[in-house]
Amino acid sequence: MGLEAQLKSDGFITSTIDAVIAWSRKNSVWPMPMGISCCAIEMMAVADPKYDIARFGSEVMRFTPRQCDLMIVAGTVTYKMSHVVRKIYDQMPDPKWVIAMGACTSTGGIYRTYSVVQGIDQFLPVDIYLAGCPPRPDNLLHALIQIQKKIGKTKARDFQNKPLPELPVIQNN
Amino acid sequence: MELQELIIQKLQKNFPDSFISSNVYMGDLSVKVDKKEIVKICTLLKEDSELLFILCEDVTAIDWSKRNNRFTVVYHIFSFKHNFRLRIKADVDESDCAIDTVSSVWKTANWEEREVYDMFGISFNNHPDLRRMYMPEDFEHYPLRKDFPLMGIPGSLSLPKK
Amino acid sequence: MEILKEKDVNTKILQALMDAESDVSVDDALENEMILNMGPQHPATHGVLRLLLRLDGETIVACVPELGYLHRGYEKLAENMTYYEFIPHTDRLDYLAPMSNNVAWVLAVEKLAGIEAPKRAQYIRMMVAELSRIASHLVAMGALSMDVGALTVFLWTLREREKILDIWDVLCGARFTNSYTRIGGVANDIQPEALAMIKDFIGQFEGSIDECERLVNSNKIFIERLDGIGVATKEQAIDFGFTGPNLRACGVEFDLRRATPYMFYNEMDFNIPVYTEGDSLARYFVRADEMRESSKIIKQILDKIPHGEILLNQPKKVLPKKTDVYSKMEELINDFMIVNFGINPPKGDIYSAIENPKGELGFYLVSEGEGIPWRCKIRSPSFVNLQSLPHLVKGHMISDVVAIIGSLDPIMGEADK
Ligand code: SF4
Numbered sequence: 019m020g021l022e023a024q025l026k027s028d029g030f031i032t033s034t035i036d037a038v039i040a041w042s043r044k045n046s047v048w049p050m051p052m053g054i055s056c057c058a059i060e061m062m063a064v065a066d067p068k069y070d071i072a073r074f075g076s077e078v079m080r081f082t083p084r085q086c087d088l089m090i091v092a093g094t095v096t097y098k099m100s101h102v103v104r105k106i107y108d109q110m111p112d113p114k115w116v117i118a119m120g121a122c123t124s125t126g127g128i129y130r131t132y133s134v135v136q137g138i139d140q141f142l143p144v145d146i147y148l149a150g151c152p153p154r155p156d157n158l159l160h161a162l163i164q165i166q167k168k169i170g171k172t173k174a175r176d177f178q179n180k181p182l183p184e185l186p187v188i189q190n191n
Numbered sequence: 192m193e194l195q196e197l198i199i200q201k202l203q204k205n206f207p208d209s210f211i212s213s214n215v216y217m218g219d220l221s222v223k224v225d226k227k228e229i230v231k232i233c234t235l236l237k238e239d240s241e242l243l244f245i246l247c248e249d250v251t252a253i254d255w256s257k258r259n260n261r262f263t264v265v266y267h268i269f270s271f272k273h274n275f276r277l278r279i280k281a282d283v284d285e286s287d288c289a290i291d292t293v294s295s296v297w298k299t300a301n302w303e304e305r306e307v308y309d310m311f312g313i314s315f316n317n318h319p320d321l322r323r324m325y326m327p328e329d330f331e332h333y334p335l336r337k338d339f340p341l342m343g344i345p346g347s348l349s350l351p352k353k
Numbered sequence: 354m355e356i357l358k359e360k361d362v363n364t365k366i367l368q369a370l371m372d373a374e375s376d377v378s379v380d381d382a383l384e385n386e387m388i389l390n391m392g393p394q395h396p397a398t399h400g401v402l403r404l405l406l407r408l409d410g411e412t413i414v415a416c417v418p419e420l421g422y423l424h425r426g427y428e429k430l431a432e433n434m435t436y437y438e439f440i441p442h443t444d445r446l447d448y449l450a451p452m453s454n455n456v457a458w459v460l461a462v463e464k465l466a467g468i469e470a471p472k473r474a475q476y477i478r479m480m481v482a483e484l485s486r487i488a489s490h491l492v493a494m495g496a497l498s499m500d501v502g503a504l505t506v507f508l509w510t511l512r513e514r515e516k517i518l519d520i521w522d523v524l525c526g527a528r529f530t531n532s533y534t535r536i537g538g539v540a541n542d543i544q545p546e547a548l549a550m551i552k553d554f555i556g557q558f559e560g561s562i563d564e565c566e567r568l569v570n571s572n573k574i575f576i577e578r579l580d581g582i583g584v585a586t587k588e589q590a591i592d593f594g595f596t597g598p599n600l601r602a603c604g605v606e607f608d609l610r611r612a613t614p615y616m617f618y619n620e621m622d623f624n625i626p627v628y629t630e631g632d633s634l635a636r637y638f639v640r641a642d643e644m645r646e647s648s649k650i651i652k653q654i655l656d657k658i659p660h661g662e663i664l665l666n667q668p669k670k671v672l673p674k675k676t677d678v679y680s681k682m683e684e685l686i687n688d689f690m691i692v693n694f695g696i697n698p699p700k701g702d703i704y705s706a707i708e709n710p711k712g713e714l715g716f717y718l719v720s721e722g723e724g725i726p727w728r729c730k731i732r733s734p735s736f737v738n739l740q741s742l743p744h745l746v747k748g749h750m751i752s753d754v755v756a757i758i759g760s761l762d763p764i765m766g767e768a769d770k
Contacts, residue, residue, distance in 0.1 A: 052394065054401055055423055055766045056448035059492075059529065063518075066511040081396040097348035098327050099401060099422045102393055104351035128442065131426035132334055132343025133326070141351045151530060216701045217464055245591050248706070251730040253719055265717065267704055267732070271591075271605070274612045278704065299594030302740045310428070320369055325421030325769060328365050334429055341426075341433050 036173045043087075043113075044169035045075045047162065050086035050110060052103060054093025057120040060152040061092045069155040074162055083109040088165060090158075091142070094122040096133045104141055113177045115169070117161050118144045121151040194273050195220050198242065206232055221278035226264070226290045229281050233296045236268060236277070244268040244277060247297035250304055252283075252311045256337040261285040262313055266293070266300075283313055292318040310335035370405045370417040386414065391754070393422045399496065399758060400765030402739070411750050416743040420736075423769040431729035435695035436462045436536060437672065439729075444530040446733065447767040450489035450710045452481040452521070455534040460615060461705035461716035462536050466670050466698040471662040474538040475616045480551070480654045481524070481533060482707075483647040487558070488517045489710035490598075490640040490647075497637055497759035498569055501578040509565045516554050523547045536696065537671035538664035552655060558648050566641060579634040583745040583757035586631060593741040596734050597712025598643060599761060602636040604629035609708040620657070621650050633760035640762075670696045695724020704732075711735050711762060735768040 053061055064071045071077050080086050083106045095103055107116070118138055121127030124147040126136035138144060145168065146161045153161075195215065202210045202222060209225040209232065224232055236244040249267040260282035269276050283290050292315040294301040304315045305324040312333035315321060322328065332339055332347060370388065392403035401422035407415040427446070431439050443458040444451035456478045463469060470478070495510035518528045524547045525533040525540060533540050569575040585593065590603035600607055608625045610618040626642035628635035665671045672691050673684040700722045706715030712734025719728040738761050745761075746754050 056445050056530065058400070059448055062511065063515070066515065067508055068512070068515050081394075094423060094425055096422060096424055097350065098325075098424065099393065101349075101351050102401075102422070106394055128445075129425045129430070131341060131430055132339070133348070133424050133426045135350065141353050143353075152528075154528060217467065217703050219703055221702075246596075247594055248596075248713065249704075249715060249717065249730065249732040251717060251732075253728045265730075267715070267717065271607060271612075276613075276704065278702075297594065298592045299737055299740065302736065306736075320372075322365060322369060323421075325424035327421075334426065335432075339429075341429055 036175075039174045040170050040172055043172075044166040046078075047074075047076045047088045047115075047165065047169065048078045048080055048086045049076050050083055050089045050106070051079045051081070052089055052091045052093075052106065054091070054095060054099060055122075057092035057123070057152045060155055061090060061119065061158065064155045064158050069159065071159065071162070074159065074166070076162060083107075084111065086110055087113060088115045088117065088162075090117045090119055091123045091138055092119040092152075094127070094129055095135045095138050097135055098133070100135050100138070100141055103138065107142055113172070115145045115165055116142055117146045117148060117158075117165065119148045119158060119161070120153060121149065124148070127151055194275055198222070198236075198277065201235070201239065201242070202232065205235055219276065219278060221280055223280045223282075226281040226283055229279075230291045230293055230296065232279070233266070233268075233293045236279075237296055242270060243272045244270045245297075246271065247293070247299045247303075248276070250293070250300050250307060252307045252313055252335075254311060254335060254337050259284070262288070262311060264290055264307065264313065268297075288312060289314045289316055291316045294318060309333075312336065366405060366417060366419055370407055370415055389751070393419075399763060401769075402758070402763065402765055404742070404754070406746075406751070406754070408751070413746050413749055413751065413754065416746050416754075418739060418742050420739070420765075420769055423765045425766075425770065427731060427770045428729055431726055433725065435692075435724050436698075436726065437691070437696070440534065440536075441530070441532045444532055445766055446731065446770070447489070447709060447711055447714070447735070447764045448529070449492050449764055450485035451529055451531050452485040452533060453489070453707070453709050454714065455532060456482045457705070457707045457709065457714045458716060459534045459536050460707060461703065461718055462696075462698070464705045465701070465703045465718050465720055466536070466696060468537055468665060468667055468670055470538045470665055472617075472659050473542075473661045474663045474665075476654055476658045477539050477543050477663065478534060479616050479618065479621075480543075480651055480658075481521075481531075483650050483654075484517055484520065484551070486647045486710045487644050488514050490644050491517075493640055493710075493759075493762040494565070494637065497579075497633075497756070497762070498575065500755045500759040501575060503569050503572065503575055506565055506568050509561070509568070513558070513561055513565070516550075520547055520550045520554060523550060535664065535672065537667055538662070542663045548655070551651065555648050555651050555655070559645065562641070562644055576634065578753075578756055579637060579760065580632060581630075582633045582749060582753050583760065584630070584632045585741060585745060587629075589741075589744070590631065593744070594737040595712070595741065596737070597708065597710070598639040599636055599712065599738050601626060602628045602639045603631035609706060609713055613706075615705075615707055621653055623650050633756050636760040636762075670698075697722060697724050702728075706732065709734060711764060711767070712738060714767075731767075731770055733767040733770060735763040735765070736770075739763045739768055 118124045123138050126134050148161045199213050209228040211223040213222040246269040248269050251265050253263045262283040264281050266279040309324040387408045389406045393401040403419040405417045406413050443454040446454045491510040491514045495507035498506035522528050525531050585603050587604045590600050606625055606627045623646045626639050668687045677684040678688045698720045702719040704717045706713045715732035717730040718726050721727040745757050
């Protein structure tokens with residue numbers, strides 16, 4: 019399958035480094051499950067035997083931001099929580115992507131109240147807005163596939179010479 | 192004797208000044224008392240061997256907006272002995288927006304009272320740890336007061352820099 | 354410490370932590386105190402709970418929980434919408450058992466309005482409430498096992514839970530934000546397919562729960578990590594306001610389904626599992642036993658469920674059926690009035706509570722005779738149960754905190770409201 023098929027012939031393939039990097043990058047997206055509320059339960063369901071996110075190479079859910087390249091923000095982000103979300107996003111190494119899972123995360127959803135941020139794009143760059151309250155697990159898988167498509171189109175040098183984010187040295191809250 | 196009468200009688204006998212009224216609505220008994228003796232009343236209800244309201248289910252408040260006594264603090268307590276729930280109400284005015292804490296009677300009341308403080312700004316005298324429960328400490332308003340808009344006050348809560 | 358002073362916010366929490374009285378003393382060569390922050394983004398805090406721990410070596414001297422990272426303003430929302438409109442919001446309170454919350458809310462509103470749903474509707478409600486109890490306890494069981502290192506249990510219990518979600522999918526078209534109940538009844542009658550699915554599920558459920566339990570119940574690591582960890586005595590449990598499985602694990606036989614029967618629980622034959630140890634292991638066992646009792650109740654409901662109406666005929670209080678709205682003038686007017694102005698229950702206040710999977714979920718409603726509630730207070734079990742955490746973790750190791758939180762089974766959506 020895939021690469022091994024090539025080995026039968028001459029044992030080498032020609033490609034660009036960009037293509038290889040993008041190909042490997044897109045098939046091993048490690049999500050950072052930023053599970054905050056109800057949507058997190060559906061995110062859990064994605065990892066269970068029925069939907070099995072492992073088919074897409076993303077079963078490695080890491081709870082430390084340092085090892086992730088996709089943040090799935092699942093749940094209602096309140097003002098109090100927004101600082102935490104942002105901090106975790108800042109700690110993730112580049113390149114990184116964000117899925118805003120659910121109506122709440124994308125727009126505030128049914129919570130038009132004083133404490134809920136009306137859309138996380140007010141403080142985060144978002145790649146995919148995922149509709150639904152909660153989105154069904156298949157829908158989240160669809161979003162993952164879209165992210166993979168997006169990653170597949172990147173070139174490695176897109177991420178070169180990017181200015182490092184300014185991180186405050188002392189972080190107390 | 193009926194339990195409801197017993198409770199009312201006991202309160203009337205022990206706290207003639209503080210007992211204000213009682214009523215039954217949809218099967219729920221609620222008694223209205225003066226806030227001055229609230230701790231003593233709660234202690235009696237908890238420790239009287241005929242009543243034993245040992246479980247405090249809930250402490251909350253109501254904002255009546257325009258009325259004279261603006262707030263009412265509401266306690267729900269439960270007696271395992273009788274499988275009976277009692278509601279106690281005590282009025283608190285805005286000018287003297289404080290009531291004694293009952294967290295010494297039931298530990299549960301500790302956080303419940305912090306929540307009331309956070310949401311209504313009613314402070315509880317002698318509370319061991321009166322901080323905001325939900326909102327950030329630097330938030331200045333009290334969200335569940337009727338004059339606080341649903342969508343909040345712009346700029347009162349900070350967002351991280353983009 | 355100087356830097357900390359700059360930000361007043363943090364100092365207040367820290368101050369609370371330093372002030373927290375503690376009787377724990379450790380004879381340790383590592384004689385230095387340390388402050389550890391846990392959460393709000395932590396895989397084992399079940400959501401966005403944040404703990405500040407004061408440690409001596411690895412022993413916890415004091416702990417201060419910090420809530421509010423998921424405070425969504427439910428009570429304010431409820432004051433701004435009609436009773437009908439709030440039904441979907443109750444789904445998201447305890448999002449592991451949404452059906453149960455729906456039932457709690459409509460029972461409260463029905464009590465306030467002085468109406469009662471038909472018998473069949475009540476039976477269906479009981480059935481979905483018990484199913485959601487199973488669903489919730491399955492996650493609790495799996496998550497607790499995962500927290501102490503047994504990942505397989507989690508996958509297996511989730512597999513069982515998926516079956517319940519499939520039933521709900523057929524029953525009301527949503528996997529887990531159901532909003533299935535209505536004031537005065539339920540949204541739609543239970544379909545024959547759904548009934549068959551429930552029968553299938555209950556038929557195989559005991560076997561699969563045994564299977565899951567066999568994985569861990571005699572596992573030495575699992576037992577040792579929970580046994581004797583986070584003990585609350587009977588008196589303490591009541592003082593902390595524990596309800597639900599947590600209370601029953603401390604030796605108090607208290608279940609609202611028995612104590613103040615609502616719906617038709619007094620016609621059901623079931624046991625209340627009680628353990629006396631009060632530790633994390635007991636809490637785990639109570640949940641496991643409760644699932645079996647729930648499945649017993651569902652079996653009885655399946656036998657007894659009566660035929661008849663599923664919605665009360667009360668034009669001023671209950672939304673008419675959609676088919677009637679589209680074909681009859683009267684119903685159209687009623688529908689319009691209820692949707693626009695609400696059901697206007699009489700002036701008064703009530704408190705209504707049911708036994709949710711997590712404990713006692715109560716609603717305190719104050720009506721001023723208008724379409725929207727004047728005040729709605731949600732008495733959430735997780736919030737109250739969490740309060741005991743500082744006490745339970747005192748003197749234990751860091752790794753035990755995870756087990757204790759898992760065994761308390763808090764849901765932050767409900768604790769933070
Ligand atoms: S979108 Fe819906 S399910 Fe998701 S977090 Fe928001 S309320 Fe919960």
